[in-house]
Amino acid sequence: MSTLSVIIPTYNEIDYIEDAVKSVGFADQIIVVDSFSSDGTKEKAIHLGCVVLERKFDTFSNQKNHAIATATGDWILFIDADERVSQKLKLEILSVLNTAQHAGYKLRFPHFYMNRFLYHKVDRVTRLVKNKNIRFSGDVHEKLHVEGSTGTLQNFMIHYTYKGLFALLQKKDSYAWYQANTSYKRGKKTTYFHLMFKPLYRFFSSYILKRGFMDGIPGLALASINAYGVFSRYVKLILIQRNLK
Numbered sequence: 001m002s003t004l005s006v007i008i009p010t011y012n013e014i015d016y017i018e019d020a021v022k023s024v025g026f027a028d029q030i031i032v033v034d035s036f037s038s039d040g041t042k043e044k045a046i047h048l049g050c051v052v053l054e055r056k057f058d059t060f061s062n063q064k065n066h067a068i069a070t071a072t073g074d075w076i077l078f079i080d081a082d083e084r085v086s087q088k089l090k091l092e093i094l095s096v097l098n099t100a101q102h103a104g105y106k107l108r109f110p111h112f113y114m115n116r117f118l119y120h121k122v123d124r125v126t127r128l129v130k131n132k133n134i135r136f137s138g139d140v141h142e143k144l145h146v147e148g149s150t151g152t153l154q155n156f157m158i159h160y161t162y163k164g165l166f167a168l169l170q171k172k173d174s175y176a177w178y179q180a181n182t183s184y185k186r187g188k189k190t191t192y193f194h195l196m197f198k199p200l201y202r203f204f205s206s207y208i209l210k211r212g213f214m215d216g217i218p219g220l221a222l223a224s225i226n227a228y229g230v231f232s233r234y235v236k237l238i239l240i241q242r243n244l245k
Contacts, residue, residue, distance in 0.1 A: 033064070
């Protein structure tokens with residue numbers, strides 16, 4: 001029977017880590033790669049029986065690649081501390097481990113916002129993979145590279161995406177600075193064209209193409225905030241380019 005390792009990257013996730021770990025209690029190994037949390041996350045993970053690795057954060061890809069080397073399972077499942085494997089998804093994962101037709105599987109993530117799941121705002125991300133020659137690349141929106149084909153599991157991952165409006169805006173702002181600095185180091189330039197039309201396209205994509213309008217007011221609010229995040233990124237890049245940061 002195939003074995004499963006779970007990798008959970010953390011930083012100050014004391015309020016979330018226990019439920020995340022319990023939701024993957026069926027795994028043979030649970031690895032927490034922690035960025036030197038100061039709120040007791042590391043100690044809680046050790047108490048829960050996890051293998052805990054500590055590594056200073058530089059990129060999301062490097063954190064996960066560091067943990068992959070410790071994984072002993074035939075398969076690896078990657079989750080975040082604010083995610084939960086539902087009972088239906090658990091049964092589907094256990095079935096796939098021994099009947100897999102692909103080298104990796106995408107999981108479906110409905111966004112959780114304004115106290116409801118937005119089932120028309122669903123991300124599909126490769127998270128379950130065979131533990132063979134896998135690696136992540138990219139800084140913020142990291143990509144998992146798999147040797148072989150990928151399928152998609154049917155059941156949803158429970159993801160408490162946003163911890164309130166303030167936390168969401170703070171997250172968008174933090175990502176915007178990070179992405180702006182990364183773009184600047186790579187020599188990318190921005191113009192007022194990007195500033196005007198990129199946010200508009202992000203709103204159109206979120207609200208129309210991805211059917212956010214079917215999620216009512218939460219869908220409209222989330223599409224607007226996503227557009228703001230793109231606008232903020234280009235504003236920050238202009239500030240950096242003009243040495244006005």
